[in-house]
Amino acid sequence: MQKLPESETVQINEYYARISKKLRNIKYLMILLMVVSLVFILWAYRNRLTYDNFRYLLRDMDEAGNTVVSSDSVYYTANDTNNYLFFRGDLAVASSDGVALHRALGSRSFEDDVIFKSPSVAGSEKYMIAYDTGGTSFYVYNSISRVYNETLERTIADCAAADNGNFAVLTKNNIGGYVIRLYDKNFRLSGEITRERYVYAVDYFDGERLGIFECVSNGITLSTDFLIYTVGSEDIDKTVRVPGMVLECGKTSDGFYLLYDTGLSFFDNSGEKVISYSFGTSGVMYADAYGDAVAVLLDENKIGSDCGVYVYTAEKQLYSAHVDSGAKGIALCGDDSCILYDGKIVTVNDGEKKETEIPNGGRKIIRQSKESLIVCYNDYARIFEVE
Numbered sequence: 549m550q551k552l553p554e555s556e557t558v559q560i561n562e563y564y565a566r567i568s569k570k571l572r573n574i575k576y577l578m579i580l581l582m583v584v585s586l587v588f589i590l591w592a593y594r595n596r597l598t599y600d601n602f603r604y605l606l607r608d609m610d611e612a613g614n615t616v617v618s619s620d621s622v623y624y625t626a627n628d629t630n631n632y633l634f635f636r637g638d639l640a641v642a643s644s645d646g647v648a649l650h651r652a653l654g655s656r657s658f659e660d661d662v663i664f665k666s667p668s669v670a671g672s673e674k675y676m677i678a679y680d681t682g683g684t685s686f687y688v689y690n691s692i693s694r695v696y697n698e699t700l701e702r703t704i705a706d707c708a709a710a711d712n713g714n715f716a717v718l719t720k721n722n723i724g725g726y727v728i729r730l731y732d733k734n735f736r737l738s739g740e741i742t743r744e745r746y747v748y749a750v751d752y753f754d755g756e757r758l759g760i761f762e763c764v765s766n767g768i769t770l771s772t773d774f775l776i777y778t779v780g781s782e783d784i785d786k787t788v789r790v791p792g793m794v795l796e797c798g799k800t801s802d803g804f805y806l807l808y809d810t811g812l813s814f815f816d817n818s819g820e821k822v823i824s825y826s827f828g829t830s831g832v833m834y835a836d837a838y839g840d841a842v843a844v845l846l847d848e849n850k851i852g853s854d855c856g857v858y859v860y861t862a863e864k865q866l867y868s869a870h871v872d873s874g875a876k877g878i879a880l881c882g883d884d885s886c887i888l889y890d891g892k893i894v895t896v897n898d899g900e901k902k903e904t905e906i907p908n909g910g911r912k913i914i915r916q917s918k919e920s921l922i923v924c925y926n927d928y929a930r931i932f933e934v935e
Contacts, residue, residue, distance in 0.1 A: 626927035712755030
């Protein structure tokens with residue numbers, strides 16, 4: 549290496565050298581203080597550093613689907629009890645062997661080995677709840693891990709989750725009635741609602757309003773009282789009665805809808821009916837909602853007719869079309885009704901039908917986005933584009 553001439557030798561400034569040395573010593577001192585503080589905290593709070601408290605800290609640590617490892621398919625264990633939920637951009641699979649979340653249909657995010665006899669799942673933008681219908685335990689998850697669980701004294705009939713983190717658990721009581729346990733996003737029990745009549749489901753409109761489905765019999769026919777309850781209130785806000793059993797409830801931009809055995813009704817935010825559609829003698833097979841529209845697949849029970857798909861809003865019926873029997877599900881993607889059959893997806897719009905060939909054996913169809921669908925098979929799921 550060539551030696552610099554004496555005149556070009558780097559001169560060390562003693563003033564800045566002393567400052568550099570002091571800063572280096574301060575850095576080491578800060579590291580030492582941090583380690584000492586950490587050791588002291590671990591010792592002082594050793595009784596409170598539990599696994600449950602660590603899970604509690606994870607309650608707000610969510611992660612969106614990881615598109616870096618995304619795939620068009622994902623594989624899981626075949627099980628007759630598999631129950632599927634599209635949760636925060638990922639596919640959750642609950643079965644008798646446990647709960648697994650698959651990140652953007654790619655790598656598995658987590659797997660929780662819990663035991664279910666009859667697994668069910670409910671989800672929102674905040675939490676997913678897995679529970680055993682007729683059992684006593686439920687488990688709450690975010691997109692990273694289990695964050696809460698509880699075992700109750702009474703059996704669980706239904707669960708519901710709100711986008712703000714509130715959730716509700718419907719249980720039976722000891723005298724033949726029902727109790728709805730209300731929880732906030734921090735898993736604190738915020739209240740209980742006791743009902744004497746048969747309550748078969750609960751669902752949230754938004755974070756603060758809960759819908760309670762209560763069966764009413766006049767000795768000949770069955771009806772449902774849909775009770776609107778604001779969390780924290782002393783009384784039920786409003787009761788809406790519809791014929792038969794409610795099959796599905798959902799929020800629209802201006803209110804909500806109720807799909808029941810014989811028809812579909814739209815309501816405004818105050819609970820006043822806007823419009824109703826009757827299905828006559830046709831039976832509801834499948835339904836799905838997107839935005840303010842609801843698609844219903846009906847078995848029309850008419851000679852020479854198979855099935856019909858109908859798409860409704862609170863303003864009008866958008867369109868209808870006749871389709872073949874043998875459907876296994878429906879998903880509404882924008883204005884397109886996508887119907888799952890064995891070996892194909894039939895896409896229906898106003899006056900148009902298209903078919904997309906897929907592998908045989910599809911069990912459930914789920915909307916991933918306006919342009920794509922997830923078809924769940926016995927031991928794997930695959931994404932298909934909407935044609």
